[in-house]
Amino acid sequence: MDWGKLRFFLGEVFANFTRNAGMQFTAIGTVAVTIVLLGSFLYVRETIQTFGTGVLSQIEIVVFLKDGVSDAKAKDLAALLAADPRVAKATYVPKAAGIKRMQEVLGKDFDTSLLTSNPLPNAYHVRVKNADDVPAVAKKIARDPRVAKADYAADTVQKLLKTAAVLGRAGIALIALLSISAAIVIANTIRLTVFARRREIAIMQLVGATNMYIRLPFIAEGMLAGVLGAAVAIGVLALAQAQVVPKLAQTLAFVSFHVDALTLCLELLAVGAAVGIIAAWLSVGRYLRT
């Protein structure tokens, strides 16, 4: 390793970077804003997804049997349910067990002393392997003559997931636009640096520096702006997480706010670097061709 070469290169990058500090500040700020939005968007999306799929995987189809269906016929239904490859598990819950379960769930609020008879029908609790199959399986079961009703609570969850998907697409479009504007700001900043350094560039070309070599410090400059912007954004996001999430977690106790922070940070840094590199490449390339 030639340390002298490295020192010279870094010196050039630093000189570039500090030459238009004001403009550089703007570029970093734009990247930061973009990435804060990207980061919070990814955060929210991941939370919704984790929550949604978590809930969906626990969804049971509750199959209420018609009154008067004999135990034997009910057992037949069990075989039929088990034959469906989409079904993971079907548990028979007779009336008595059903009421016990309700008491467990509701506790004191459920006062059985007022009941003269058990109002619950016999039922099956059906677990489905893939949450997406829940509606289809429920529909199929509902058609059986022994079945009074096949119910599941997935509607709301599914609406939530659908909304998340739509939001996802809109978010990606928004972030693409923001990334482009961030790239344009970086490109303009670098164009100013290029302009400020046109004498150096002319001399480099005169003494036989390759275009790649001339380009490199500017690429590094763009990358630096992108990464610094991303770092600022990560700082803002971390602060926001520390301030906001505990409060949200209190009110929305059932939602898990656990997100893989390291992966997210690396992703955001990579996005920042990529935006900077692409912007720099384009703006210097145009200059070197003319």
Next chain:
Amino acid sequence: MIKLRGVSLVYPNGTRALDDVDLEIEKGSFVFLVGHSGTGKSSLLKLLYREEFPSDGEVIVDGIRVDTLRRGKVPKLRRNIGVVFQDFKLLSHKTVWENVAFALQVTGTRTRDVMRMVPRALDLVGLSHKSRMFPSELSGGEQQRTAIARALVGNPKLLLCDEPTGNLDPSNTTEIMELLQRVNLKGTTVVVATHNQAVVDRMRRRVVRLEHGKILHDDERGYYFRGLGQTAVLPG
């Protein structure tokens, strides 16, 4: 070293800078290109280091067809050619040492070689003692010597000078011309475009006179103005 065959250069605005020029320059020679401003001296030099393309004809430098050279090979060509300008083109925020080293650093020279070659170039131009100064602290002659050191630090075979004394007073001019002569004595081919009559007449070297983009005359041991009794060599 240099061969031009039927070279014409027409700028996009229609100006005909060079018109069917044939010229040969031997390795190790010292040649003046003279003529009024706008007669194509600078254009001719630019063709040699591929700053311009000829509209017609062949340009050969050190055995390389410059006019058809691929863009990626231009840097290598230029490492073999030193170029000096009237306005020095030094970087004001870098010291003399850094300006000279810059030419090596940006072409990927190893630091060890930079440390060895820069002092040698500074010694050649007599600026070793001012290596830590900035261009603004130097006289015009010293700035031009720095530029020459930068042009020569990579040991090019060819040194092109475009009005090297245009911004200098007579004593600095003499100093620079003596330096260029010394460089030539070490084997470097030197081509100087100038309209400084005194310089040309004192040196008595080959003189190629351009007028309206054509070679008007080409004299061995010539004068700025022809017809002062010297031997004439007809252009090829």
